[in-house]
Amino acid sequence: MSKDILYAEELSVSFDGFKALDINHFELIEGELRVIIGPNGAGKTTFMDVICGKTKPDTGRVIMNGENLVKMKEKQIVDAGVGRKFQKPSIFPSLTVYENFMLAIRMNRSVWKSLFYKTNKAHNARIQEVARIVGLSDSMEKTAAYLSHGQKQWLEIGIVLIQDPKLLLIDEPAAGMTDEETHKTGELLMSLAGTHTIIVIEHDMEFVRQIAKTVTVLSEGKVLVEGPMEQVQNDPRVIECYLGSPE
Numbered sequence: 001m002s003k004d005i006l007y008a009e010e011l012s013v014s015f016d017g018f019k020a021l022d023i024n025h026f027e028l029i030e031g032e033l034r035v036i037i038g039p040n041g042a043g044k045t046t047f048m049d050v051i052c053g054k055t056k057p058d059t060g061r062v063i064m065n066g067e068n069l070v071k072m073k074e075k076q077i078v079d080a081g082v083g084r085k086f087q088k089p090s091i092f093p094s095l096t097v098y099e100n101f102m103l104a105i106r107m108n109r110s111v112w113k114s115l116f117y118k119t120n121k122a123h124n125a126r127i128q129e130v131a132r133i134v135g136l137s138d139s140m141e142k143t144a145a146y147l148s149h150g151q152k153q154w155l156e157i158g159i160v161l162i163q164d165p166k167l168l169l170i171d172e173p174a175a176g177m178t179d180e181e182t183h184k185t186g187e188l189l190m191s192l193a194g195t196h197t198i199i200v201i202e203h204d205m206e207f208v209r210q211i212a213k214t215v216t217v218l219s220e221g222k223v224l225v226e227g228p229m230e231q232v233q234n235d236p237r238v239i240e241c242y243l244g245s246p247e
């Protein structure tokens with residue numbers, strides 16, 4: 001039977017009296033790949049910020065595997081198995097791909113602990129495995145600064161994957177990518193679903209169509225519509241909220 005990995009209830013965030021997020025109910029099944037769409041300013045990034053502990057909500061709870069993430073610090077949330085890839089790159093450009101991965105292992109307490117008593121061989125094996133998953137096996141010795149934009153994004157996804165998160169949060173991965181890179185990213189995310197639960201925020205509708213099963217549409221902080229992509233993209237409420245947005 002499929003089980004919930006995460007649910008959120010009565011979640012609200014206000015910035016100076018402005019309600020940026022107001023989610024009554026949201027839930028994810030283990031192994032699913034959920035896409036969140038919605039016009040600019042809809043609260044998508046804020047929702048991810050709340051899940052990973054960067055922003056504390058005014059009300060509500062986010063329960064993952066029985067634990068309320070709202071009560072935890074960012075580091076504890078990482079240890080609980082939430083990995084977040086931010087929009088802005090945070091790799092070390094002067095280090096090689098391999099060194100970036102190694103640093104990611106060293107900097108993550110829980111991974112470091114689990115691999116600490118093992119040899120460098122174990123670290124190396126994990127790095128090779130993740131590099132293969134994100135398609136960077138042939139670029140290990142390359143300085144990160146010289147990777148293509150798409151490769152940099154895959155390196156970042158790999159750095160998050162190194163910690164083996166149960167829940168992966170990815171904000172606009174296709175932004176700035178070529179069509180080919182975007183397509184590859186879609187394939188990568190689909191290959192990770194099942195063994196990981198994933199939330200992706202994305203604007204690129206072709207990309208959304210490529211990967212989406214269930215789509216959640218946020219508008220003015222609220223869940224406007226949720227359902228299969230075919231249904232959501234033809235929903236008049238969704239069309240209207242996009243037409244009404246400045247984009």
Ligand code: ADP
Binds near residue numbers: 042
């Ligand atoms: P999205 O990711 O859907 O484009 P955001 O979650 O970034 O939307 O923003 C939702 C709303 O909250 C926007 O109106 C934005 O200006 C506002 N907002 C987001 N973060 C902050 C913040 N730290 N301080 C004040 N307002 C914010």
Ligand code: MG
Binds near residue numbers: 044045046
């Ligand atoms: Mg955003």
